[in-house]
Amino acid sequence: MIWDLHCHLNGIPGRTPDEKVARLIEVADRMQIERLVLFMGAPFLIAPTPEQFREQNDQVLQAISHWHHRAFGFVYLNPEYEQESLQELDRCVKDGPMTGIKLWVAKRCDSASVDAIVRRAIELKAIIYQHTWLKTTGNLDGESTPADLHALASRHPEASIICGHTGGNWELGIRTIRDLPHVSVDLGGGDPTAGLVEMAVRELGASRVLYGSDVAGRSFASQLGKVTAAEITPEEKQMILGQNLRRLMSPILQAKGVRL
Amino acid sequence: MIIDVNVSLSRWPNRRLPLDETSKLAAALKQNGVSQAWAGTFDGLLHNDLAAANKWLVDQCRSVDEKLLLPIGAINLSLPAWEEDVRRCYELHGMKGVRLLPGYHDYTLEDPRFRQLLSLLAEKHMLLQIAVRQEDPRTQHRLLMTKDVDLKPLLTLLRDFPNLPVILLNAVSSSAVELHGQLAAAGKVYFDIATLEGLAGLERQVQSLPSERLLFSSHSPFFAFDSAKLKLQESELPAPAREQITHLNAVKILSEL
Numbered sequence: 001m002i003w004d005l006h007c008h009l010n011g012i013p014g015r016t017p018d019e020k021v022a023r024l025i026e027v028a029d030r031m032q033i034e035r036l037v038l039f040m041g042a043p044f045l046i047a048p049t050p051e052q053f054r055e056q057n058d059q060v061l062q063a064i065s066h067w068h069h070r071a072f073g074f075v076y077l078n079p080e081y082e083q084e085s086l087q088e089l090d091r092c093v094k095d096g097p098m099t100g101i102k103l104w105v106a107k108r109c110d111s112a113s114v115d116a117i118v119r120r121a122i123e124l125k126a127i128i129y130q131h132t133w134l135k136t137t138g139n140l141d142g143e144s145t146p147a148d149l150h151a152l153a154s155r156h157p158e159a160s161i162i163c164g165h166t167g168g169n170w171e172l173g174i175r176t177i178r179d180l181p182h183v184s185v186d187l188g189g190g191d192p193t194a195g196l197v198e199m200a201v202r203e204l205g206a207s208r209v210l211y212g213s214d215v216a217g218r219s220f221a222s223q224l225g226k227v228t229a230a231e232i233t234p235e236e237k238q239m240i241l242g243q244n245l246r247r248l249m250s251p252i253l254q255a256k257g258v259r260l
Numbered sequence: 261m262i263i264d265v266n267v268s269l270s271r272w273p274n275r276r277l278p279l280d281e282t283s284k285l286a287a288a289l290k291q292n293g294v295s296q297a298w299a300g301t302f303d304g305l306l307h308n309d310l311a312a313a314n315k316w317l318v319d320q321c322r323s324v325d326e327k328l329l330l331p332i333g334a335i336n337l338s339l340p341a342w343e344e345d346v347r348r349c350y351e352l353h354g355m356k357g358v359r360l361l362p363g364y365h366d367y368t369l370e371d372p373r374f375r376q377l378l379s380l381l382a383e384k385h386m387l388l389q390i391a392v393r394q395e396d397p398r399t400q401h402r403l404l405m406t407k408d409v410d411l412k413p414l415l416t417l418l419r420d421f422p423n424l425p426v427i428l429l430n431a432v433s434s435s436a437v438e439l440h441g442q443l444a445a446a447g448k449v450y451f452d453i454a455t456l457e458g459l460a461g462l463e464r465q466v467q468s469l470p471s472e473r474l475l476f477s478s479h480s481p482f483f484a485f486d487s488a489k490l491k492l493q494e495s496e497l498p499a500p501a502r503e504q505i506t507h508l509n510a511v512k513i514l515s516e517l
Contacts, residue, residue: 011458011459012459023459024459027459027460027494030493030494030496031490031493031494133398135398135399136397136398136399136400136401136402136405137397137398137405168398168399169398169399170399171275190396190399191395191396191399191455191483192483192484192486192487193395193399193482193483193484194277194278194279194480194481194482194483194484195275195276195277195278198278215458215459216458216459217457217458218457218458219456219457219458219459219460219461219490219491219494220459220490220494221461221487221488221489221490221491221493221494222457222487222490222491223487224486224487224490225483225484225485225486225487225488225489225490226484226486226487228484228486228490229484229485229486229487230278230484231278
């Protein structure tokens with residue numbers, strides 16, 4: 001069972017979200033990927049206005065509308081607009097089919113304005129996916145580091161939080177969030193560097209490690225290969241490739257009455 | 261059958277890698293159906309005694325399986341008497357080619373020594389590999405930061421070396437799609453797939469670069485080998501194009517040296 005935590009519509013051929021998701025599923029089938037999590041629309045917008053993030057989320061809602069048996073959606077929010085983000089969270093998760101939240105690079109996640117979003121996510125049992133990168137070449141102004149995520153997650157031990165890209169510089173990312181058992185790491189979106197999965201499993205335990213691709217910026221292949229080639233047990237690979245994400249999503253799926 | 265044109269032996273400077281023992285890497289390559297791998301050495305990144313590094317490389321290749329590992333010597337054009345390293349690669353070790361790592365050696369392809377190297381290789385009928393990058397700049401060690409190699413100067417140089425095979429390693433992740441097409445048209449320039457990304461990336465890549473100019477590679481052991489292998493599964497290619505990429509192009513390069 002393979003569930004991909006991290007997929008985008010941007011960069012996929014197609015004139016509409018329906019065409020893009022159809023192509024995405026076609027290629028996912030070649031890799032035996034059963035379920036995909038989609039977030040954000042096309043084009044990528046690093047600091048979307050409320051109108052823009054609603055439009056981006058509409059693209060995802062449209063894309064998953066015919067693929068509920070294959071695809072989930074996370075709602076894209078901008079913490080710079082706290083009230084509008086909370087309203088959008090309710091529209092897409094409480095009153096809609098989405099199951100998690102995507103926070104990208106509009107505002108660093110240690111800021112207080114993210115707390116209200118996290119508190120509402122906890123009420124809704126929604127997963128929080130926070131992009132993190134610690135770039136040797138320098139971060140964007142609003143781009144969160146693993147340390148920013150640690151600060152946020154420390155304030156919300158009941159939240160289910162995912163450290164996007166394992167912090168980019170993954171050796172540092174893993175060390176940074178190691179002491180927070182409610183934080184998992186997303187393996188996607190970086191080069192298929194050997195040793196990443198082994199270190200994550202050794203330091204965090206396999207239950208906190210999630211396969212994601214960051215397709216279409218990345219390929220399914222390069223990101224799956226990190227897991228399939230890793231020197232870990234077959235059981236640990238199964239957990240990383242799908243079982244962990246299914247477990248994390250179970251509370252909200254049950255709350256929504258979704259049967260798998 | 262697979263020929264992997266981009267593997268390296270020895271140790272990555274700031275991390276142990278699961279397959280950084282030659283015997284382990286060789287076993288993994290064989291297990292994955294690789295019949296030949298063109299092996300450079302990570303020692304080429306920072307060592308100054310490249311004669312020793314290249315000798316070690318040859319010995320390692322012979323120690324596991326001479327048919328499996330084809331040594332590709334490291335050359336640093338910033339070192340004094342680098343021509344002697346080329347001579348030894350060719351005359352002492354019988355190497356088919358050399359690998360440049362300009363990002364780590366502090367020169368550009370506009371450097372007159374680069375043209376001299378092209379002349380030497382053309383004269384000896386050797387192939388040239390240029391590692392455009394080894395690692396995503398965003399994840400590099402702060403004290404080991406390097407930039408991707410600027411390939412533009414190569415375009416004009418190729419006119420004088422139309423028969424020299426030039427293999428650009430780890431190049432296709434960059435945004436220089438137009439330049440890559442121009443390079444492929446200007447000479448015998450090949451691109452490996454280790455850093456190829458995107459949904460069904462090979463299907464897309466063959467629309468901008470002909471399959472005759474693409475070579476299978478894993479960048480092992482720095483990258484997980486499976487990442488390259490699974491690219492063949494993710495893209496649906498006509499059988500002839502697939503065979504060109506997995507091995508036929510590499511066989512042709514060697515046969516024409």
